[in-house]
Amino acid sequence: MTASIIDGKAFAQQLRARVAEHVARLKRQGITPGLAVVLVGEDPASQVYVRNKGRQTVEAGMASFEHRLDAATSQDELLSLIARLNADPAVHGILVQLPLPRGLNAEAVINAIDPAKDVDGFHILNVGRLATGQRAMVPCTPLGCLMLLRDRLGDLSGAEAVVVGRSNIVGKPMAQLLLRENCTVTIAHSRTRDLPQTCRRADILVAAVGRPEMIRGDWIKPGATVIDVGINRVPAPDKGPDKTRLVGDVHFAEAVEAAGAITPVPGGVGPMTIACLLANTLTACCRAHGLPEPEGLTL
Numbered sequence: 001m002t003a004s005i006i007d008g009k010a011f012a013q014q015l016r017a018r019v020a021e022h023v024a025r026l027k028r029q030g031i032t033p034g035l036a037v038v039l040v041g042e043d044p045a046s047q048v049y050v051r052n053k054g055r056q057t058v059e060a061g062m063a064s065f066e067h068r069l070d071a072a073t074s075q076d077e078l079l080s081l082i083a084r085l086n087a088d089p090a091v092h093g094i095l096v097q098l099p100l101p102r103g104l105n106a107e108a109v110i111n112a113i114d115p116a117k118d119v120d121g122f123h124i125l126n127v128g129r130l131a132t133g134q135r136a137m138v139p140c141t142p143l144g145c146l147m148l149l150r151d152r153l154g155d156l157s158g159a160e161a162v163v164v165g166r167s168n169i170v171g172k173p174m175a176q177l178l179l180r181e182n183c184t185v186t187i188a189h190s191r192t193r194d195l196p197q198t199c200r201r202a203d204i205l206v207a208a209v210g211r212p213e214m215i216r217g218d219w220i221k222p223g224a225t226v227i228d229v230g231i232n233r234v235p236a237p238d239k240g241p242d243k244t245r246l247v248g249d250v251h252f253a254e255a256v257e258a259a260g261a262i263t264p265v266p267g268g269v270g271p272m273t274i275a276c277l278l279a280n281t282l283t284a285c286c287r288a289h290g291l292p293e294p295e296g297l298t299l
């Protein structure tokens with residue numbers, strides 16, 4: 001079997017276009033959704049992500065507020081910026097790019113964000129709401145994965161889902177979302193006793209471990225849907241000295257022979273993260289103004 005390739009890039013483009021349509025409608029009513037992104041330090045990958053977030057926010061017709069702070073910024077300085085953004089009515093969504101430089105307490109910073117503006121869905125209140133089935137802001141990457149899965153499979157009820165990875169950003173919220181869809185969910189991780197065998201049970205396999213090409217083709221149940229969240233930069237000597245390429249957590253060339261459908265890296269889950277961030281900002285703006293939420297953009 002050769003798997004269908006799930007085109008996250010195309011899906012994300014359509015999602016951004018839908019968001020832009022809703023934004024245009026809001027703007028005709030005098031409301032402009034606004035997203036504030038805070039970057040502390042100079043991590044090269046984070047700089048690229050933040051630049052892309054700003055560009056795509058503007059392309060969707062929203063207001064973008066970018067705050068770039070020195071790596072030496074203190075916790076208090078960062079918290080007072082968050083307080084200002086919480087109080088600013090032009091800002092409907094606040095995102096602090098992770099990871100933060102050493103010395104800053106990410107947990108405290110995230111929990112200082114107004115939960116209604118927490119478009120990353122990382123605030124403890126949103127985590128709890130998601131876990132208890134209440135209306136929450138849903139973390140962007142897992143939300144994007146869920147959209148791709150629903151688009152591919154329709155009803156996910158009863159499916160055996162295995163999430164490899166237990167991070168707060170992806171693994172845990174992904175498992176919550178799949179549970180909400182009535183999947184039978186296993187969260188596997190580095191201490192799981194027989195990881196290959198656990199993965200072989202999965203109708204839906206979500207890989208979010210951050211280890212290049214760890215999941216091999218013979219770990220995949222024939223016909224399974226594989227969602228690869230990993231974005232790992234590895235040396236590519238075939239392309240020349242010092243060249244690199246991106247690979248996922250799944251060994252794509254092997255997995256494509258076993259799976260029914262699979263997301264590529266790049267071009268799979270990655271682009272969905274920013275598209276869902278825009279969707280969450282629009283949702284937060286509608287909620288802030290007591291307006292109906294556009295359908296299909298969140299849970």
Ligand SMILES: Nc1nc2c(c(=O)[nH]1)N[C@@H](CN(C=O)c1ccc(C(=O)N[C@@H](CCC(=O)O)C(=O)O)cc1)CN2
Pocket residue numbers: 049095096097098099120140141231246265266267268269270271272273274
């Ligand atoms: N506050 C947050 N920090 C981080 C998050 C997050 O959701 N919120 N996620 C990641 C990084 N990230 C967004 O911030 C992100 C990662 C990857 C992509 C993406 O489009 N990837 C492309 C490849 C890009 C490349 O060439 O390097 C792809 O997979 O096709 C977008 C956003 C950590 N921090």
